[in-house]
Amino acid sequence: MKKFLLSLLPFFMAAVCVCFLSACSSDDDEKSKDGDLIGWWATEEFDSADKQYRIFQSLHFVNSNTVVVYDCLIDKDKPTDDMKNPVPFPGKSGWFYEKGDEKTFIYTRSDSQIFIKKGDIISILTIMNGVLVREGYSLDSEYNYRKIK
Numbered sequence: 001m002k003k004f005l006l007s008l009l010p011f012f013m014a015a016v017c018v019c020f021l022s023a024c025s026s027d028d029d030e031k032s033k034d035g036d037l038i039g040w041w042a043t044e045e046f047d048s049a050d051k052q053y054r055i056f057q058s059l060h061f062v063n064s065n066t067v068v069v070y071d072c073l074i075d076k077d078k079p080t081d082d083m084k085n086p087v088p089f090p091g092k093s094g095w096f097y098e099k100g101d102e103k104t105f106i107y108t109r110s111d112s113q114i115f116i117k118k119g120d121i122i123s124i125l126t127i128m129n130g131v132l133v134r135e136g137y138s139l140d141s142e143y144n145y146r147k148i149k
């Protein structure tokens with residue numbers, strides 16, 4: 001009987017190892033939960049308040065807690081006269097942002113909600129059908145963010 005139990009020991013040890021390894025693999029999922037978020041997101045173009053420019057806003061999720069916010073202008077493939085240090089926006093012809101105007105914030109994520117802390121203000125975005133929907137807006141709003149890169 002003792003020999004029989006000793007012959008089962010390797011199988012028991014293998015089962016224990018499999019349990020530990022499968023538990024560790026779920027830890028890797030936690031690290032990559034923002035993989036769908038990392039990258040560049042932008043709103044559609046819309047008119048500025050004075051209708052002088054077409055503008056858009058962009059978010060660049062750099063890693064699992066840092067986002068850079070850009071306010072950009074579109075002016076027929078050339079920087080606007082109002083910009084002192086225009087920089088072409090990556091991957092978008094005719095889009096520019098003012099160098100130094102980009103703002104870096106910390107964000108947290110809880111399932112499908114993103115919380116961007118801007119000083120005392122927290123912006124809330126919800127991921128719906130691949131779109132970052134701003135709090136208070138419908139899914140089809142031009143003010144929501146879509147992944148561009």
